[in-house]
Amino acid sequence: MAFAPEHSWFALEAPAVVSLTFPPDTSDRNVAEAFASLTAWMERVDRPYMFLIRADRVLSLTATQRRLMAEAEQGYAHIERRFNAGQAVVIQSVVQRGIFTAFTWISPPVWPYEITASAADAFAWLDRQWEEVTVDYPDGPVWTGRLRR
Numbered sequence: 001m002a003f004a005p006e007h008s009w010f011a012l013e014a015p016a017v018v019s020l021t022f023p024p025d026t027s028d029r030n031v032a033e034a035f036a037s038l039t040a041w042m043e044r045v046d047r048p049y050m051f052l053i054r055a056d057r058v059l060s061l062t063a064t065q066r067r068l069m070a071e072a073e074q075g076y077a078h079i080e081r082r083f084n085a086g087q088a089v090v091i092q093s094v095v096q097r098g099i100f101t102a103f104t105w106i107s108p109p110v111w112p113y114e115i116t117a118s119a120a121d122a123f124a125w126l127d128r129q130w131e132e133v134t135v136d137y138p139d140g141p142v143w144t145g146r147l148r149r
Contacts (some may be wrong), residue, residue: 005041007034013052016085017126021054022061031065035072042076048134050126051087052119061099070107077110084111086129088122091115 004012004019013019020038023030061069073080087109091097100115112133114125 003041005034005037007037009034010037010041013123016048016130017050017052017123019052019054022058024057024059026061026065028062028064028068031061031068035069039072039076042079045079045083048083048085048130048137050085050130052122052126053087053089054119055096055100056090056092058096058099060095061103066099066103066106069103073107081110085133086112086114086126088125088129089113089115090117090119090122092117 002012002015004010009020009022011019011021020034089100091100097115112129114122114129116122116125
């Protein structure tokens with residue numbers, strides 16, 4: 001991918017790596033706007049990508065905010081299954097871990113993920129994961145049935 005979703009929470013870190021940095025605190029409206037942007041981005045995805053999720057500054061996400069994110073994710077899960085090569089989530093506290101766990105109960109991941117304590121560890125995992133899952137792209141067994149027809 002050569003572009004990231006059009007919202008201040010997202011940035012293109014590398015050609016296939018998009019970062020999502022959650023702020024310490026946010027509003028329902030901001031969550032809805034961020035995930036609407038992500039949904040629009042997903043509709044343009046045509047090749048493998050990865051996410052670096054920076055949740056290490058999050059102080060709280062309300063039940064409504066987690067629901068908004070889960071509903072958005074369910075809407076593009078079919079795209080995630082095809083193209084999401086993995087997500088590394090940076091978490092540094094038990095509160096952040098609890099938020100992530102609650103989110104995965106609402107919307108179980110359809111992509112491989114790794115929880116790390118630092119961005120450096122996250123990038124290292126993403127690099128290893130990218131090499132492993134894209135070695136046979138687009139025709140190998142990992143990708144069979146994933147690509148849009």
